[in-house]
Amino acid sequence: MTDQTEPSMEMVFSFFEGLQRKGPGSETSTLKALSLLNDLPPKPQIVELGCGAGVSSIPLARSLDCNLTAVEIHQPFLDELAAIAAQAKLTDRIKTVEADMGEPPFSHGSFDLIWCEAAIYNIGFEHGLRLWKPLLRSGGYIAVSEIVWLTPKPPRNAKEFWDADYPSMTTVDENVTKLRDAGFTPVDHFLLPVEDWQNYYEPLQEHVTAYRSSHADNQAAQALADSLQHEIDLWKECGDSFGYCFFVGRVD
Numbered sequence: 001m002t003d004q005t006e007p008s009m010e011m012v013f014s015f016f017e018g019l020q021r022k023g024p025g026s027e028t029s030t031l032k033a034l035s036l037l038n039d040l041p042p043k044p045q046i047v048e049l050g051c052g053a054g055v056s057s058i059p060l061a062r063s064l065d066c067n068l069t070a071v072e073i074h075q076p077f078l079d080e081l082a083a084i085a086a087q088a089k090l091t092d093r094i095k096t097v098e099a100d101m102g103e104p105p106f107s108h109g110s111f112d113l114i115w116c117e118a119a120i121y122n123i124g125f126e127h128g129l130r131l132w133k134p135l136l137r138s139g140g141y142i143a144v145s146e147i148v149w150l151t152p153k154p155p156r157n158a159k160e161f162w163d164a165d166y167p168s169m170t171t172v173d174e175n176v177t178k179l180r181d182a183g184f185t186p187v188d189h190f191l192l193p194v195e196d197w198q199n200y201y202e203p204l205q206e207h208v209t210a211y212r213s214s215h216a217d218n219q220a221a222q223a224l225a226d227s228l229q230h231e232i233d234l235w236k237e238c239g240d241s242f243g244y245c246f247f248v249g250r251v252d
């Protein structure tokens, strides 16, 4: 029997429908990461994994003449992306594919660039790098953002929260080593600024508050709101002990 007090995955997904940005980031950081790729071929083939509603796909496709395949497990997010792409007149550059990033339905050597913002945690940084690398052609790039510890001794509440949610979360240096061990040459990396967290958490806070009152009689919905509120509060309290880092690597 379903536990009526625990939010289901479907409830989590539908909570995020309509919230355009579903993780920390900004157009400025997306374009900064793009500027680090100085040797892309003309009209590169790009795959974006865990694209959500396309907050990165749109600026990428606007800045670069490319074929971008936007992959997402939740079709309603792809519908949001498709509507925004149509409005931005970018449908000739962006194709959407409903698929699991853990089983990407593409042949080896299909892409010049793999893009992934705030989503590789779904399958783990190390596993994602190793699984996706064969999708790249020789000389191809990966640009991926990932949550990281910024201090060797994080506060206990932050450590407990992220250990429960994402135990393989580690430091910038260890992720650079993972990138190298997976067969990429590290190109560069940079930490996302605090505004990139605000871009995510400020609309999220409004949405949590509204959701809480519109789902007052639903225990599972209240549990979801509690958990997201806890995450926002934790970031306000000790957000300097963890951050998001953009990593760029290249294959030979």
Ligand SMILES: C[S@@+](CC[C@H](N)C(=O)[O-])C[C@H]1O[C@@H](n2cnc3c(N)ncnc32)[C@H](O)[C@@H]1O
Pocket (backbone or CB within 6 Å): 020, 021, 022, 023, 024, 025, 049, 050, 051, 052, 053, 054, 055, 056, 071, 072, 073, 074, 077, 099, 100, 101, 102, 116, 117, 118, 119, 122
């Ligand atoms: C934190 S959100 C980030 C979304 C988007 N990149 C952004 O920055 O707004 C993570 C995304 O990964 C998607 N996702 C989760 N598991 C997935 C999977 N196995 N395969 C593909 N997408 C997945 C979620 O639906 C969600 O859109």
